[in-house]
Amino acid sequence: MFPQQGMSAGLLRQAIYTTARLGDATLPASQRRNYRNACNAFYRIITDGVLALWKGPGPTGLxxxxxNTRMHASYHQSVEYFVII
Structure with missing residues (x-):
């Protein structure tokens, strides 16, 4: 068995959630970036400079x-529990 089962589903969910947030209207109208889609957002960020892709990775990484720590710990504990039963 592969320990990463479910990772593809998690990555897909994250990709959908992240791209859906691009249209989030929480910023004031003067600060909105008005991306048309994820590709447009990526292109516009790249044109600002490649280093703009790494703006703010600290909070996201934490x-x-x-x-992931919480998910892996609970997954392994549940596997151990159900293997014993």
Whole structure:
């Protein structure tokens, strides 16, 4: 068995969730970026400079590490529990 089962589903969910958030209207109208879609957002960020892709990775990285640690720990505990039964 592969320990990464479910990773593809998690990545797909994250990709859909992230692209759906591009149209989020929480910013004031003067600060909105008005991306048409994910490809347009990627292109416009690249034109600002390649380093713009890494703007703000610290908070995102911490969130992802905490989420993955919790998911892997609960997954392995549940596998151990159900293998014993």
């Amino acid at each position: 969130r992802v590490m905490a989420w």
